[in-house]
Amino acid sequence: MSIGRFVWNFGRQNRFTIHQRYRSCWSCGKNDNNLISNLFCSHCKALQKPDKAENYFCILGVKETYDVDETDLAKKYKDLQKYLHPDKYANRDQKEQEISAQYSSIVNDAYKTLLEPLARGIYMLRLRGKEIPENTEADQEFLVKIMEKNEEVEEASTEEDIIKLNKENKAMIKDLQKKLSTAFFDGDLKRVTKLLTYMKYYTSIDTQIETAIRNKGIIR
Numbered sequence: 315m316s317i318g319r320f321v322w323n324f325g326r327q328n329r330f331t332i333h334q335r336y337r338s339c340w341s342c343g344k345n346d347n348n349l350i351s352n353l354f355c356s357h358c359k360a361l362q363k364p365d366k367a368e369n370y371f372c373i374l375g376v377k378e379t380y381d382v383d384e385t386d387l388a389k390k391y392k393d394l395q396k397y398l399h400p401d402k403y404a405n406r407d408q409k410e411q412e413i414s415a416q417y418s419s420i421v422n423d424a425y426k427t428l429l430e431p432l433a434r435g436i437y438m439l440r441l442r443g444k445e446i447p448e449n450t451e452a453d454q455e456f457l458v459k460i461m462e463k464n465e466e467v468e469e470a471s472t473e474e475d476i477i478k479l480n481k482e483n484k485a486m487i488k489d490l491q492k493k494l495s496t497a498f499f500d501g502d503l504k505r506v507t508k509l510l511t512y513m514k515y516y517t518s519i520d521t522q523i524e525t526a527i528r529n530k531g532i533i534r
């Protein structure tokens with residue numbers, strides 16, 4: 315493929331032109347101001363190393379928001395993995411093969427983190443310089459509620475019960491997502507931390523329910 319054609323493809327699809335990078339190419343040493351994409355050198359077309367300064371949103375080329383568009387996220391992920399697929403580098407030099415493997419693994423981590431509401435929230439909180447303290451516990455009243463929910467899931471024996479619990483719990487997580495979105499928008503990190511603590515418990519119930527669904531062979 316000629317460079318011209320390459321540029322045209324990228325220009326038309328507008329995939330990786332979120333921001334420019336002005337670094338020199340590890341392979342040919344030229345300054346890549348003549349941007350084709352974030353991925354390849356415009357001079358020698360070598361795959362570039364992932365930029366350590368870029369956060370997961372930048373890497374995947376999606377808007378940085380808690381209300382991430384899952385369809386867009388999945389599309390960007392698939393597109394990137396297509397360009398980073400090991401088969402494409404089978405005949406390239408060793409270094410480029412290593413970069414593609416490293417890049418691909420970062421893209422996988424980014425996708426997994428941004429797709430999952432709890433992981434996304436924790437990651438966004440970390441981007442703002444905060445962590446959820448390890449020994450944080452929710453308030454007593456909440457913990458009692460969660461313990462009861464746990465028991466309900468353990469004791470649920472019929473398919474109908476499990477499906478009902480699943481529906482309820484998924485709705486709780488959705489509701490927390492909405493609240494988290496507002497809290498992030500308001501920059502209220504204290505509230506974000508509290509909501510993420512709640513979400514941790516509901517996510518663990520979700521895992522428990524999903525296991526029950528698999529074990530009982532329930533088809534949804």
Ligand SMILES: [Zn+2]
Nearest residue numbers: 339342355358
């Ligand atoms: Zn180059």
